[in-house]
Amino acid sequence: MKLGCAAGKKAISGGGKWDSGSGTPADLVLNGSYPSDVAEADGVASATSWTVAMTNNDPKGQITVQPFVTCVTSN
Numbered sequence: 001m002k003l004g005c006a007a008g009k010k011a012i013s014g015g016g017k018w019d020s021g022s023g024t025p026a027d028l029v030l031n032g033s034y035p036s037d038v039a040e041a042d043g044v045a046s047a048t049s050w051t052v053a054m055t056n057n058d059p060k061g062q063i064t065v066q067p068f069v070t071c072v073t074s075n
Contacts, residue, residue: 002036004049005071011035014050014069023058028065030054046074 005011015033018025031054035047050069056062 001054001065001067002049002051003067003069004037005069008073009048009071010074011047011050011069012072014052014067016052016054016065016067019064019066021056021058021063022061023056023063027056027058028054028063029057 001016003011003014014035016030018028021027030052033050033052035049036051037049038045038047040046050067052065052067054065
């Protein structure tokens with residue numbers, strides 16, 4: 001899952017959480033949570049989106065997750 005920020009904003013954090021499904025939150029494995037679409041300007045790297053990678057270990061079916069990104073206005 002990749003979530004982007006609005007124009008002119010930068011991603012500073014993000015993640016995901018178990019929302020619902022046939023299993024439990026313990027069935028959800030976070031494989032990665034990191035800034036993406038990174039660009040460098042004046043020697044400073046910044047991202048405009050956040051990527052969250054998860055694995056569903058629920059043997060019974062589907063899990064719904066809620067990804068999120070925190071964006072800030074940048075100069």
